[in-house]
Amino acid sequence: MSNLTRFGISMDTTLLEAFDQLTQKAGYQSRSEAIRDLVRDYLVQSQWHDPQAAVIGTITLVYDHHSGDVEHQLTHLQHQHIGHICATTHVHLDEHNCLEVIIVKGTSETVRSLADHLIAHHGVKHGELVCTTTGANLH
Amino acid sequence: MSNLTRFGISMDTTLLEAFDQLTQKAGYQSRSEAIRDLVRDYLVQSQWHDPQAAVIGTITLVYDHHSGDVEHQLTHLQHQHIGHICATTHVHLDEHNCLEVIIVKGTSETVRSLADHLIAHHGVKHGELVCTTTGANLH
Amino acid sequence: MSNLTRFGISMDTTLLEAFDQLTQKAGYQSRSEAIRDLVRDYLVQSQWHDPQAAVIGTITLVYDHHSGDVEHQLTHLQHQHIGHICATTHVHLDEHNCLEVIIVKGTSETVRSLADHLIAHHGVKHGELVCTTTGANLH
Amino acid sequence: MSNLTRFGISMDTTLLEAFDQLTQKAGYQSRSEAIRDLVRDYLVQSQWHDPQAAVIGTITLVYDHHSGDVEHQLTHLQHQHIGHICATTHVHLDEHNCLEVIIVKGTSETVRSLADHLIAHHGVKHGELVCTTTGANLH
Numbered sequence: 176m177s178n179l180t181r182f183g184i185s186m187d188t189t190l191l192e193a194f195d196q197l198t199q200k201a202g203y204q205s206r207s208e209a210i211r212d213l214v215r216d217y218l219v220q221s222q223w224h225d226p227q228a229a230v231i232g233t234i235t236l237v238y239d240h241h242s243g244d245v246e247h248q249l250t251h252l253q254h255q256h257i258g259h260i261c262a263t264t265h266v267h268l269d270e271h272n273c274l275e276v277i278i279v280k281g282t283s284e285t286v287r288s289l290a291d292h293l294i295a296h297h298g299v300k301h302g303e304l305v306c307t308t309t310g311a312n313l314h
Numbered sequence: 315m316s317n318l319t320r321f322g323i324s325m326d327t328t329l330l331e332a333f334d335q336l337t338q339k340a341g342y343q344s345r346s347e348a349i350r351d352l353v354r355d356y357l358v359q360s361q362w363h364d365p366q367a368a369v370i371g372t373i374t375l376v377y378d379h380h381s382g383d384v385e386h387q388l389t390h391l392q393h394q395h396i397g398h399i400c401a402t403t404h405v406h407l408d409e410h411n412c413l414e415v416i417i418v419k420g421t422s423e424t425v426r427s428l429a430d431h432l433i434a435h436h437g438v439k440h441g442e443l444v445c446t447t448t449g450a451n452l453h
Numbered sequence: 454m455s456n457l458t459r460f461g462i463s464m465d466t467t468l469l470e471a472f473d474q475l476t477q478k479a480g481y482q483s484r485s486e487a488i489r490d491l492v493r494d495y496l497v498q499s500q501w502h503d504p505q506a507a508v509i510g511t512i513t514l515v516y517d518h519h520s521g522d523v524e525h526q527l528t529h530l531q532h533q534h535i536g537h538i539c540a541t542t543h544v545h546l547d548e549h550n551c552l553e554v555i556i557v558k559g560t561s562e563t564v565r566s567l568a569d570h571l572i573a574h575h576g577v578k579h580g581e582l583v584c585t586t587t588g589a590n591l592h
Numbered sequence: 593m594s595n596l597t598r599f600g601i602s603m604d605t606t607l608l609e610a611f612d613q614l615t616q617k618a619g620y621q622s623r624s625e626a627i628r629d630l631v632r633d634y635l636v637q638s639q640w641h642d643p644q645a646a647v648i649g650t651i652t653l654v655y656d657h658h659s660g661d662v663e664h665q666l667t668h669l670q671h672q673h674i675g676h677i678c679a680t681t682h683v684h685l686d687e688h689n690c691l692e693v694i695i696v697k698g699t700s701e702t703v704r705s706l707a708d709h710l711i712a713h714h715g716v717k718h719g720e721l722v723c724t725t726t727g728a729n730l731h
Contacts, residue, residue, distance in 0.1 A: 178465070179463045179464065179465060179466065180463065180464055180465075181461055181462070181463045182461070182462060182464070182469075183459055183460070183461050183462075184460060184462060184485045184488055185458065185485060186457065186458055186460070186489055186492070187458075188457065188458045190496070190591065193496055194492050197495070197496065201430040201431070201433075202430060202431035207462045207463060207464075208436050210488060211462075211464055211468070212433070212434070212440075212441075213488070213492065213495060214464070214468065214472050214488070214491065215439055215468065218475065219440050231376070231413060233413075233415050233444075237447055237449045238449075261405045261407075262403055264403040264415060264417065266417050269448070271449070272449030272450065274372075274400075274417060274446070274449075276372050276417065278413060280407075291340040292341035294340075294351070295337070295341040295343075295348070295351070296341070297343060297347050300354055300447070301351075301354055301355065301446050301452065302351075303446060305372075305442040307376055307440050309407055310376045310377075310378065310407055310411030310439050311408060311411065313440065317604070317605040318602045318603065318605065319602070319604075319605045320600055320601070321600070321601060321608075321623065322598055322599070322600050323598070323623075323624045323627055324596045324624060325599070326595070326596060327595040328595075329631065329632065330597050332635055333634070336635065336638055345601075346603075350601075350603055350607070352630040352631065352634060353603070353627070354607065356611070357607070357610055452607065478708075479708040479711075479712045480708060480709035482712075482714060483714075486712070486714050490712070493717055493718055494718065509654070509691060511652045511691075511693050513650045513722045513724050515725055516727075517727065539683045539685075539691075540681055540683050542681040542693060542695065544678045544695050546697075546727055546728075547726070550727030550728065552650075552695060552724070552727075554650050554681065556683050556693065569617075569618040570618070570619035573618045573619040574619070578632055578725070578727050578730050579633065579636050579724050579725050579730065583650075583722055584720075586654055587685055587689065588654045588686075588691075588718070589685075591654075591718065
């Protein structure tokens with residue numbers, strides 16, 4: 176069970192009004208929730224600065240499955256890192272294009288390097304790594 | 315079938331050597347492939363500046379499924395946007411934490427707004443949107 | 454004179470401790486100050502989404518002043534936008550390299566476009582735009 | 593004197609046309625120049641991953657000079673790092689707000705830490721670090 180701490184903040188009224196307006200537009204139901212999200216985001220970003228931190232990343236790839244044997248090779252590369260890969264989702268975008276999302280667990284160094292290699296693959300049109308978190312220390 | 319254009323580039327030798335070294339480390343098998351990736355990345359980024367451009371996004375969410383009825387509400391929110399959602403992958407990270415990746419198709423405006431609302435949801439610890447592409451105009 | 458609003462936030466104790474640790478390392482003297490900075494940063498980022506918002510940008514350029522007449526042309530380009538440029542600082546980095554920081558005021562659309570054109574200039578090795586704020590509505 | 597290497601690239605014609613269109617809009621006068629900029633940007637980004645790399649950063653601060661003795665303290669902090677600071681530019685934005693751009697030379701670790709401390713300072717409304725380069729190895 177997690178413990179909550181309550182604390183007070185003072186903020187310029189104009190600043191707070193502008194913040195409330197933005198976060199309501201984004202769908203936040205409370206000011207506290209919006210501030211907790213900013214804090215968690217700041218922590219996740221800093222976690223990734225440590226190459227040995229345990230993180231989760233999602234790697235998004237767009238590729239043309241008619242382009243050489245890219246599909247086969249991406250699968251092969253993933254099998255070589257089987258211990259780090261949680262799941263892979265494949266979506267058929269159109270006759271040619273596929274989108275694949277690979278969820279990877281490991282040190283930030285390992286996840287970054289695997290992302291680099293997948294994105295660098297011939298036939299991959301676009302790739303991005305999202306640096307997120309196992310959630311374990313992030314309440 | 316796609317047409318290829320061949321063209322020449324001149325680059326300072328020292329700059330080129332540094333680039334070759336970096337891209338080899340990342341796993342690129344040719345200099346052309348690495349340059350094509352930089353070009354495609356530049357195009358994808360600019361696409362997202364147009365709110366009406368047809369794009370693909372992947373939304374990564376980390377949440378604690380014990381936190382209120384977050385799981386139920388995220389599912390509900392996704393069903394309201396069923397026409398835009400291609401697929402959802404769910405990974406059980408530990409006893410508490412879940413990671414969900416939602417693949418969304420639509421205008422960049424729609425995808426951004428849906429991402430905002432999912433990330434703003436109470437119980438979602440961390441969320442990120444990847445802006446990628448349908449691949450359709452990106453060879 | 455500005456008005457302050459005081460309000461309470463509840464946050465998981467572990468999350469708060471991790472945040473306090475990070476912000477102390479960064480030199481923040483209070484938790485409130487760190488949170489206000491996250492809020493202001495979030496507001497500044499959103500301001501830049503509106504092409505007509507009045508903003509301030511700083512454009513950093515690195516160039517070799519021996520490369521063609523780049524210095525002359527950058528000066529010429531700045532004079533054409535004299536109404537938007539607040540100040541320019543020039544630093545001689547070594548025998549060849551110069552760093553120039555140009556402080557620009559205008560709509561976000563204007564500032565972005567001027568930054569694009571300066572960075573695209575032949576001879577400019579590296580350029581970056583910082584999107585900041587006039588501070589006027591940001592207390 | 594620098595040596596040039598010429599090399600050929602093949603690119604899908606549609607991709608190349610889209611790239612040419614974007615770079616012309618941004619003001620690039622040749623395709624080679626635009627590609628060199630993408631390459632240099634990629635190199636500068638990777639340089640900053642090494643905490644010991646010699647870099648240049650520009651730190652942009654917006655603050656209200658009526659807020660406590662922020663001006664005095666920022667000056668004091670800069671004098672403590674006099675060996676790393678190349679130049680400081682100050683612009684009076686309005687009756688209250690100042691913008692200061694500080695150009696800093698050092699290892700990426702040193703520059704980041706100084707930026708953190710300046711931005712964390714009470715009274716600083718917004719701050720950003722631009723990670724650029726001494727230009728020395730970037731032709």
